[in-house]
Amino acid sequence: GLCGFSEVININGVSDVLYHLALGTSTHDLPAMFGDVKFVCVGGSSRRMKAFARFMAAELGLPDAEADPPNICAGTDRYAMYKAGPVLSVSHGIGVPSICVVLHELLKLLHHARCTDVTVIRIGTSGGIGLEPGTVVVTQQAVDGAFQPRFEQMILGRPVVRGTELDGGLVAELLLCGRELSQFETVAGNTMCTMDFYEGQARLDGAFCCFSERDKQEYLARAYEAGVRNIEMEALVLAAMCKLGGLQAAVVCVTLLDRLQGDQLSGSHELLESFQQRPQRLVGLFIRKRLQASGSV
Ligand SMILES: O=P(O)(O)O[C@@H]1C[C@H](O)[C@@H](CO)O1
């Protein structure tokens, strides 16, 4: 039907190829492999998502927590996927087109595997606005470069606009986890999702730049006024596609720098790596608490 699950994947007996995951309904027993999945966590880098799967295995006390988790999508190098009990940890690459493709295939995978009550969470990095670097932002609203909660995509040559509302209850639950951990600052705020890391995020240090430092500061001030606290490149799609698919979704990103102070990511490798672990720890606690509440661990 229109804007529901596509007809193709609803027809029983028709095989479906999840090309960019190197999985498929006629080559893999998807219900056996993924039927128990309750949380899908996504983030840009494959290394981060492997580390998160290991972290979750330890957090949930799974028997093989020490072992290196196998990459379920080893048949391709587009995306990487790891599984720790009911948690699927998947890389999405950089930006809107990349996360769009993997979410189409992940939503179909969950459908084929007959999963129920799945929560999708992006654990990412971002540039902050007026926040101490290392602050974790739980997204209230995903907004575009004009601060609007809309994801616009060209379909059949026409712009199609989709809403990007996220679940307020889930935001509150995640904020509570940040407070309970109390290892770093966690705030709620709007997240601006752009199509580019450089000019699209008002950076002066790209290969090209057609605006001044003053223009940049004015734009970031307007963003702050509109409630934007961080900038990244995937939140709009995650929010729009999960809403369309009827899945609970959240975006939890650490800020690697304060964009009011500069554009370059000049922090040490160790510092930036340790910042990246913060959303993982927060979401790890959230998942453990959810599973405890449902009597699963
Ligand atoms: O999850 P990641 O760290 O990839 O999120 C942000 C947005 C872009 O994908 C990338 C740009 O550096 O970082």
Ligand SMILES: O=c1cc[nH]c(=O)[nH]1
């Ligand atoms: O400034 C930043 C940092 C990480 N990711 C982004 O998209 N922007």
